[in-house]
Amino acid sequence: MTIEQLIWLVPLLPLLGFVINGLGRNSLSKGLVGIIGSGVILASFIISVVIFFSLQGDTQKSHEVFLFDWISAGTLHIPLSFLIDPLSSIMLLIITGIGFLIHLYSTSYMHNDEGFGKFFSYLNLFVFFMLLLVLGSNYIVMFIGWEGVGLCSYLLIGFWYTNTAYASAAKKAFVMNRIGDLGFLLGVFLMFNFFGSVEFSKIFPQAANMLPGNNTLVLITILLFIGACGKSAQLPLFTWLPDAMAGPTPVSALIHAATMVTAGIYMIARSSVLFDLAPLTQHIIAIVGITTALIAAIIALTQTDIKKVLAYSTVSQLGYMFLGLGVGAYTGSFFHVLTHAFFKALLFLGAGSVIHAMHHEQDMRHMGGLRKKLPVTFLTMMIGTIAIAGLPPFSGFFSKDEILANAYQYSPILWGVGVLTAFLTSFYMFRMMFLTFSGNYRGTHHEESHVHESPKAMTIPLIILAILAAIGGAINIPHVFGGNEWLAHWLSPVVAQHELDLTHSTEFTLMGVSVVAAIIALLYAYTRYVKGARVPVADEAPRSALAKLSYNKFYLDEIYDFIITKPLDAFSRFFYRIIDTKFIDGIVNGLGWSTNEASKGVRLLQSGNVGFYIFMMVFGIIALLAYTFYYI
Template sequence: MSELLWIVALAPFIGAFTLAIFGASMPKKIAGAVGCTSVGISWVCAVILGLNYTQPQEVSIGWINVSWLQVDIGLRLDTLSLAWMEVVTLVGLLIHLYASQSMYDEDGYSRFFCYMNLFVGSMLTLALASNLLLLYLGWEGVGLCSYLLIGFWYKGVVNCDSARKAFIVTRIGDTALAIALFILAWHYRTLGMQAIINGAPPVAATLVALLILGGAVGKSAQIPLHTWLPDAMAGPSPVSALIHAATMVTAGVYLIARLGNLFLASPAAMLAVAVVGTVTLLYAGLSALTQRDIKRVLAYSTISQIGYMFLALGVGAWNAAVFHFVTHAFFKALLFLSAGVVVDAQNHEHDIFKMGGLRRALPVAFWTFMIGAASLCALPFITAGFYSKEAILGAVHTSQAGAGWMLACGLIGSLLTAAYTSRTVLVVFFGEQKMEVSKRPGGLVVFALVVLSVLSIIGFVGWPKLHLGESSEQMLVVVSTVLVLCGIGSAYVYFSRRQLSEAFAAWPFGNALHRLSLSGFGFDWLYQRTIVNPLKAIAHANRRDIIDAFYTGLAGAARAGESLCKLMQTGRVRNYAAGLVFGAIIIAYIVAVR
C-alpha cells in the first residue's frame, strides 16, 4: 500500500518531465490531458491512501550518506501530511481541469502545465518528505515554480518584476530556514522527521524556532515579508488560486505544525508566531478594504487568513490551523477561480470599479463567488469557513497561550473580512453593468467551480464539532456572528448610499487613510527606501568590484612593468653594450665594497 505514496509524489513529476520534453510538439488537447492526468493519478492514489490510513508510515530509498549525516529520499504519511496531500491533489486536480479550459487560448499552454505539474510534485515532496532536507528541496521547488508561474506572461515587464520580487523576498526567509536546518542537523546528527519530532528539543530552541518562523513568514507572506504576494497576482488566475492561495503560501503553516515540538519548547517563539499572525491578519484586512484590483483584494485576504492560521499555531491549536488551511484552500481557490472567470469575461480588466452588475450576466461566477465569499466571511452555520474560524477563535479563547487582545484582534479581523468581502461582491456583481461580457466559462470551468463550491460549504464535515458547552463559548459564537453581520451590513450601507462614500472621500483624514491602505501601509515604499535603494547604491558604487580592483591593479602593475622593460628592448646593439658596462660597474662596486 505504501508504494502508492511514491506514485502520489512521482506522477506530477513524470507529467512535468513529459511536458518539458515533448510539450512543444504536442497538440494542446494532449498537453492539457497529460497535465490533468498526472495530477489525477496522484489524487486517486492519495484518496486510496487516505481511505486506508491507519497509522503513520514511511517509505525511503538511500540518497546521501556522508560521515555522520545520512539523508534518504523518503516519504512519510501521517495525519498532518495526509491533510496536505489530499488538499493539494484535490485542489490541484480541480484547478488543472479549470486551467485546461480557461488557459486554452494562451501561448505556452504546455509550458503552463509543465510548471503546474512541477509545482504539484514539489508541493507533495514538501508535504510528504520524511526528512528536512527533502522538505527543503520541495520548499525551494515550489518557490521556483511560483517564480516561473508569476512570470508566466514573461513579455510584460511588470510580470517579470513581480516574479523576481516574489523570488527574492521569499529567499530571505529561505535563508533563515536553511540556517535552522544546519543547526538541527548539527544537534540531532540527522535530518529525519521522526527523530526531530520525537527527540528532545535542542538547546537553542528559541533561536531555531525563530529561524524556522522566518522561513515560514517568507513563504506564507506574513509581516514583514508579505510584500511579494499582492504583486504575485500578475500571474494567471489558476496560478493565483493554486499557488498563492490554496497550497504554497500555506507551506509555512505546514512547517510550523510539522515542527511543533520545537515551538512548544520555546514560549517566546510561540508568542512570536501568534503576534505575527495577529498583526498580519489585522494589517491585511485593513489593506484589503481599499484595493481596487479584484485579485489584490483576494491576495490581501489570503495574507489575512494565513494570519489566522499563524494565530492558531501560536496558541498551540494545530488542529484548528490545519482545519482552517483546508477550508481556506477550498474557498480561496474557488474565489480566485471565479474571479478569473470574471476577469476573463471583462477583457482582463482587474479594476472592480470598472466592473459591476455581473449578477445576471455571469450567474455561475456570481453564485460560486457568493458561496466562496460567504465561506470567507464565515457566514454562520452554513459555511465551512465559519467552523474553521470559530475553531481558531475558540482555541485562542481557551488556550493558555492565548491572550485577550489576540481574541479581540481576531474578532475585529472577522469584521474586516466580512466588510471587504461584501464590498467586492457588491461592487462587482451588483449595481449597473458597465462592460459587455466577452467570454463565458466552459464546462470544465463550471465543473471545477461547482465542486469547489460544494467543498466550501461541506468542508467542515469530518472535523471535530464546535464546542458550545460553556457559556463563554456560546458568547463567542454570538459575538463573531454579530460582527460578521455588522461587517456585511456596513459594506452594504457604505455602497448603497453614495453621499456617505463621497463624504468620506472629501474628508482629508479619510482620504489619507484610504491612500495609506491602498498602498498596503507603505511597506513597499519603506523597503524601497531602507533596503532596496541602499543595496542598489552599494551595488552601483561597487560596480567595478572593489576586490577585483586589487587584481586589476596587479595586472596593471605587471603591464606597466612590461612596458617599462620594453623600453630597454631597443634592438640597438650599443644600448645592450651600455647595459653590459652598467652591469660591470655594479659588479665592480660589489668587489670594491668587499
C-alpha cells in the same frame, strides 16, 4: 495493495505528466494535453483517497517508505523517503483534489493561450513538488519540494514573460522565498548538529524528552519560522504575494491561495513538537501572524483590482493561521488551511471566471451588475465570501472561531485584534462582491453584450468547491455544538494538541461577538456600495491619509527599495568602481608602476662614463675592504 506499494505513484504521476506535456507541448493537441495534465492529477487523487481510507482502517498510523539514498557524507545520511501519516494523507487529498479541480478549470480558462502545453507541464511539475514537500520523511526532502514549488511559482508568475513587470514579480517572489529558505536551511543545519539527524522520526522523539524553553530549540524554531515567513507570505516578507497575481488566475488559486503558501503552516504543524517547547518563538509567531493579518486586511480595504483584494485577503488569512500556530492551536490552524483552501480556491476561480467573462479586465471600477450575467459565478462566490467572512454555518466560521477562541485563552488582546481583522475581512470581501456583481455595468454597452457565463469546465469546479466551502466545517465541529472534533482526533498522533479551557458560555460569547462584527461589516458594505452605489475613486484622485496609506500598501515596497535594494546597489557600484578597480587593482598596478618608475631612476646611474664606472669599482672595493677590516 498496501500504502507502501502505492505511495510512490502519487508524486510520480504528476512528474510523468510534466515530462509528457513538457516534451510534447508543441506536438500534442490541446485536448490531449488537457486530458493528460488533468488525468494524472485525477489518478493521483484516486490513489490518495485509497491511501487515506486504508490509513484510516490501519492501526499503524505512520508508514515510512524508503526509495534510495540521496546524499551521504560523513555522519550525514539523507535518504529520499516518504512518510505517510494522518497529516500528510490529508494534505495529499487537498493538493490532488483541489489541484485536479483547478486543472480541469484551466483546460477551459487557458484554452486560447498559445502556451497551453507549457502551462500544464508547469502545473503538473508544481503538483509534483508540492507532493514531495508534504511526503518527505525528513527536512531535506521537504526542502526539495519547498524550493521546487518556489521554482514553479517563479515560472508560473512569469508565465506571460514578455511583460517585464510580470517577469519582475516572478523574480521578486523567488528572491523573497529564498530569504526564508536560508533561514530554513540554517535551522536544518542546527537540527542536524543538535539531534544528529534530519529525519522527523529521529528528531521528534528526542525533542519530546526536552525541557521547554531550551535555547537551541528556540533558535531552531525561529530559523524555521523565518523559512515559513518567506513561503507563507508573513511580515516582513509578504510583499511578493500580491505581486504574484501577475500569473494566470488558476495559478493564483492553486499556488498562491490553496497549497504552496500554506506550506509554512504545514511545516510548523509538522514540527509542532519542537515549537511547543519554544514559548518565545510561539510568542513571536502569534504577534507576527496577527500583525500581518491586520495590515493585509487594512490594505485590502482600498484595493481596486479584484485579484489584489483576494491576494491581500490570502495574506491576512495566512496571518490568522500563524496566529493559531503561535497560540498553540495547531489543529485549528490546519483546519483553517483546509477550509481556506476550499473557499479561497473558490474565490480565485470565481474571480477568474469574472475576468474571463470581462476579457481580462481586473479592475472592479469597470465591473458592476454582473449578477445577472454570471449567475453561477455569483452564487458560488457568494458562498465563498460568506465562508471567509466567518458567518455560520459555513466552513470559515468553525475554523476561524477555533483560532480566535484559542487566541482568547492565550491573550484577550490578540483576540481583540483578531475580531477587528474579522470585521475588516467581512467588509472588504462584501465590498468586492457588491462592486462586482450589484449595481449597473460600468463599462461600454458593446463590452456588456460580450459578457457571458463561463463554460462547464469552469463552473463545475466552482460548484464543487462551493459545496466544500459550505459544508467543509463539518470535519471538525467543536464540542460546544455537540461535535466530536474528528480532525483533531485524526491528527492527534502527529500534531500536538491542547485542550481548550473555556466555559461553553464564554465560547458562545466569543463566537457571538465575531459573528456580530462580521454582520455589521456586511451591512456597512451594503449601505455603502449597494444603497450608496459608491465606486472607488480613480488612482490619482486625492485620498485621506489613512486611505492613502492603505491604497499604497503602507509604502512597504518603497521602504524595502530604499533600505535594502538601493544601498546594495550603491555598495555594488562602490565595491566595483572603488575597491576592485581603484584599490585592489590599484595596488597591483601600482606595484608594476613603481617597478617601472624605480628603474627609470636607477638607470641614470649608468652614465656611460667609463671613468665613473672605474671610480665606482675602486670605491666599492675600498668599501668592502673597510668593511672587512672593521667588522670581521
